[in-house]
Amino acid sequence: MRYCPNCSQPLTTKHEGGRERLACPDQGCGFIHFGNFSIGCAGVVLREGKALLVQRGWQPFAGSWQIPGGYVEHDEPILEAVEREVMEEAGVTARARDVIAFRHSIGGSIGGPSTNLYVVFRLDYVEGEPVFDNDEVVGAGFYSLDEMSQMEAVQGLSRWAIEKAMRAERQDGLTMENGAASVPARPGWQLFGLQPSDALLR
Ligand SMILES: [Zn+2]
Numbered sequence: 001m002r003y004c005p006n007c008s009q010p011l012t013t014k015h016e017g018g019r020e021r022l023a024c025p026d027q028g029c030g031f032i033h034f035g036n037f038s039i040g041c042a043g044v045v046l047r048e049g050k051a052l053l054v055q056r057g058w059q060p061f062a063g064s065w066q067i068p069g070g071y072v073e074h075d076e077p078i079l080e081a082v083e084r085e086v087m088e089e090a091g092v093t094a095r096a097r098d099v100i101a102f103r104h105s106i107g108g109s110i111g112g113p114s115t116n117l118y119v120v121f122r123l124d125y126v127e128g129e130p131v132f133d134n135d136e137v138v139g140a141g142f143y144s145l146d147e148m149s150q151m152e153a154v155q156g157l158s159r160w161a162i163e164k165a166m167r168a169e170r171q172d173g174l175t176m177e178n179g180a181a182s183v184p185a186r187p188g189w190q191l192f193g194l195q196p197s198d199a200l201l202r
Pocket of ligand 1: 004005006007008009024025026029030031
């Protein structure tokens with residue numbers, strides 16, 4: 001990156017937040033390049049002791065089975081993103097219940113270093129039998145852990161998340177709140193937290 005994406009001036013460097021960063025010299029613009037960040041989401045959709053898997057049609061890892069998921073758009077609430085990905089990839093309507101895990105990764109790419117947060121939700125099945133487009137997704141279905149053991153190329157991270165979701169059945173992860181007394185609801189915010197244990201008796 002050499003030019004300001006806001007006003008096209010050549011970038012200079014500025015000491016900000018403890019290190020030198022590319023920054024726009026225009027005081028009125030104020031752009032600072034903090035790096036390349038992305039957010040992914042994925043969902044473990046449970047139905048009668050089985051979890052939803054989709055089979056990738058595209059590289060990388062074409063043919064492998066994984067939980068549905070994808071990138072969260074920059075203007076999209078994460079809870080809606082995970083429900084959208086489940087619908088787009090498998091035609092299944094599911095309702096996000098809680099956050100069961102996340103992965104933070106730092107990687108390199110052609111565009112330079114980038115960092116990604118991949119948030120895994122547990123979802124309750126609502127309706128719809130798995131369907132797929134035979135292009136991006138070439139298979140979809142609900143499978144038990146035993147059945148997955150007989151399948152080739154179930155992604156390790158997906159299997160890890162499914163085991164977490166199934167084995168912590170009576171335990172809630174982070175659930176979305178409509179704001180708390182000390183944190184009123186705000187537009188554009190989704191707040192996730194652990195719930196007091198008496199809330200589990202529902
Ligand atoms: Zn600028």
